[in-house]
Amino acid sequence: MLEIRNLTLKRGSKTILHKISFAVKAGEIYGILGPNGAGKSSLAYTIMGRGGYKPNEGKIIFKGKEINNLPIWRRAEMGITLAWQESARFEGITVKEYISLGMKEKNQKEVEESLRKVFLDPDEYLKRKVDKSLSGGERKRIELAAIFAMKPRLAVLDEPDSGIDILALDRIMEFVREIRARGATVILITHRADAAKIVERAALIGEGHLVKEGDSREVVKYFETKCLRCPRFK
Amino acid sequence: MKKDYQAMLEAYRKSGGKPDVFKYPKSAHLIISQNKILGRQPIEGIFLDAKETDNGADVRLRVKKGVRVAYPAYLCFGVLPKKGRQEIKFNALVEKGAEITIFARCVFPNAVNIQHIMEAEIVLEDGASFRYDEIHYHGLTGGIEVAPRTKVKIGKGARLIADFSLLKGRVGKLNIDYQAEADDNGILEIAAKAHGYGEDEIRIKESGKLFGEGARGLIKSRVAVREKASSEVVSELEASAPGAQGHIDCVEIVQGEAKAKAVPLISVLNGRARITHEAAVGKINRKKMETLMARGLKEEEASEIIIKGMLR
Numbered sequence: 001m002l003e004i005r006n007l008t009l010k011r012g013s014k015t016i017l018h019k020i021s022f023a024v025k026a027g028e029i030y031g032i033l034g035p036n037g038a039g040k041s042s043l044a045y046t047i048m049g050r051g052g053y054k055p056n057e058g059k060i061i062f063k064g065k066e067i068n069n070l071p072i073w074r075r076a077e078m079g080i081t082l083a084w085q086e087s088a089r090f091e092g093i094t095v096k097e098y099i100s101l102g103m104k105e106k107n108q109k110e111v112e113e114s115l116r117k118v119f120l121d122p123d124e125y126l127k128r129k130v131d132k133s134l135s136g137g138e139r140k141r142i143e144l145a146a147i148f149a150m151k152p153r154l155a156v157l158d159e160p161d162s163g164i165d166i167l168a169l170d171r172i173m174e175f176v177r178e179i180r181a182r183g184a185t186v187i188l189i190t191h192r193a194d195a196a197k198i199v200e201r202a203a204l205i206g207e208g209h210l211v212k213e214g215d216s217r218e219v220v221k222y223f224e225t226k227c228l229r230c231p232r233f234k
Numbered sequence: 235m236k237k238d239y240q241a242m243l244e245a246y247r248k249s250g251g252k253p254d255v256f257k258y259p260k261s262a263h264l265i266i267s268q269n270k271i272l273g274r275q276p277i278e279g280i281f282l283d284a285k286e287t288d289n290g291a292d293v294r295l296r297v298k299k300g301v302r303v304a305y306p307a308y309l310c311f312g313v314l315p316k317k318g319r320q321e322i323k324f325n326a327l328v329e330k331g332a333e334i335t336i337f338a339r340c341v342f343p344n345a346v347n348i349q350h351i352m353e354a355e356i357v358l359e360d361g362a363s364f365r366y367d368e369i370h371y372h373g374l375t376g377g378i379e380v381a382p383r384t385k386v387k388i389g390k391g392a393r394l395i396a397d398f399s400l401l402k403g404r405v406g407k408l409n410i411d412y413q414a415e416a417d418d419n420g421i422l423e424i425a426a427k428a429h430g431y432g433e434d435e436i437r438i439k440e441s442g443k444l445f446g447e448g449a450r451g452l453i454k455s456r457v458a459v460r461e462k463a464s465s466e467v468v469s470e471l472e473a474s475a476p477g478a479q480g481h482i483d484c485v486e487i488v489q490g491e492a493k494a495k496a497v498p499l500i501s502v503l504n505g506r507a508r509i510t511h512e513a514a515v516g517k518i519n520r521k522k523m524e525t526l527m528a529r530g531l532k533e534e535e536a537s538e539i540i541i542k543g544m545l546r
Binding site: 050081082088092146 | 530545
């Protein structure tokens with residue numbers, strides 16, 4: 001589904017990602033693990049095509065096609081989308097409108113279903129605005145609901161577990177499984193080892209380098225036992 | 235006269251209004267085209283009338299003490315020909331404990347060389363409540379100058395909500411000067427929204443004086459300018475009594491070669507008063523744009539949605 005091949009990303013004089021390579025199979029839940037500042041979000045932005053995150057070297061290949069030069073919206077049309085770690089506020093736009101934006105066919109029932117999937121009551125939330133009247137947690141859930149409603153081919157979820165208490169974590173993980181059940185491949189970015197437990201395979205990023213990749217149990221074990229300070233690479 | 239009346243209703247409809255409101259028997263209304271009164275309907279408990287002048291009309295409104303007008307009143311002012319001038323003087327007195335909502339639309343569908351000047355003086359006695367929503371609809375040529383000047387006195391415990399929108403058609407030249415002052419526990423909420431393009435010029439000055447104890451004020455503006463349009467928003471709040479508090483909130487989005495300026499002016503003259511402000515002027519936040527683009531929207535579609543949401 002997605003292949004990252006020798007990806008190097010520089011911003012200013014700093015190299016953020018150093019020759020990263022890994023592949024994500026269709027239909028799997030793939031983890032990107034690493035401590036804060038490792039480059040995980042930068043990798044997500046590079047996959048999505050955010051401004052300022054064009055690879056300096058290497059390739060991003062999605063369903064057999066190189067997408068390095070495609071703009072964000074074109075990648076989204078192909079089926080890639082991103083759930084932000086901190087979602088933006090949109091003054092004047094209702095939750096219903098926001099969730100509907102990415103849907104090919106607008107359908108209120110599906111919007112309502114997507115809200116229920118993130119444990120938000122449609123009756124209470126559909127008409128609310130996606131602005132500062134919503135808490136950060138509520139906006140995060142609405143962001144995930146929008147991803148669900150979009151039915152993407154590849155969903156990149158940037159720390160959907162951040163700011164979420166331990167009781168809600170299981171619900172978020174269940175939600176990730178449900179997105180996959182609808183046909184999406186999921187890249188789950190997290191710095192929490194417990195959140196990584198639903199992941200099948202994973203890549204561990206440390207200071208912009210690929211430290212370990214493969215079976216998630218081994219990667220998570222490595223992360224938990226050795227990656228308090230990931231090794232420096234020259 | 236009948237032809238003009240129908241034409242005003244049609245312009246009212248194009249502005250987004252429902253002309254049927256002028257048939258409601260329980261709602262007061264007034265329709266003035268240039269300097270001709272084309273329709274009027276008073277109702278029990280309020281005095282709403284106008285006198286034609288050379289260039290417009292003198293309008294008087296009085297809501298009697300304690301009367302809570304159940305249904306909104308509807309005003310429609312405008313100029314139908316391409317050229318013309320309309321001067322409206324509006325005097326309103328909302329007596330003690332009275333309450334009224336007015337939905338006003340000012341329509342200039344064919345404006346090529348039009349001036350619309352409005353001088354308003356509004357007094358809200360103690361405990362009164364006055365809501366005034368004004369929507370403008372201008373033609374597509376930008377040949378219009380609009381200059382509303384309003385002064386409002388808000389009595390003890392009285393409330394003013396004033397909302398101005400100019401989102402359809404070209405702005406032309408807009409020069410708003412809105413001044414309000416609030417007594418003890420008085421509340422003022424003033425909002426203005428405008429979307430300029432071409433060579434439109436938007437000048438908004440909204441000022442509030444919270445001189446009464448516990449008075450509160452909110453001044454809000456939302457402006458989007460593109461192409462070669464320009465905007466300047468001056469938002470001024472002064473709090474000079476204990477417990478007086480207010481907030482200024484200004485957002486201006488700039489695209490193309492447009493220019494925007496925001497000037498929040500804050501005076502706190504009492505140690506127990508407080509005013510806060512927030513202002514954001516510039517291009518659309520990149521993260522917002524990219525969030526919507528990550529849903530499949532192109533850049534122009536994303537910016538349109540964000541601006542529309544902001545101007546709602």
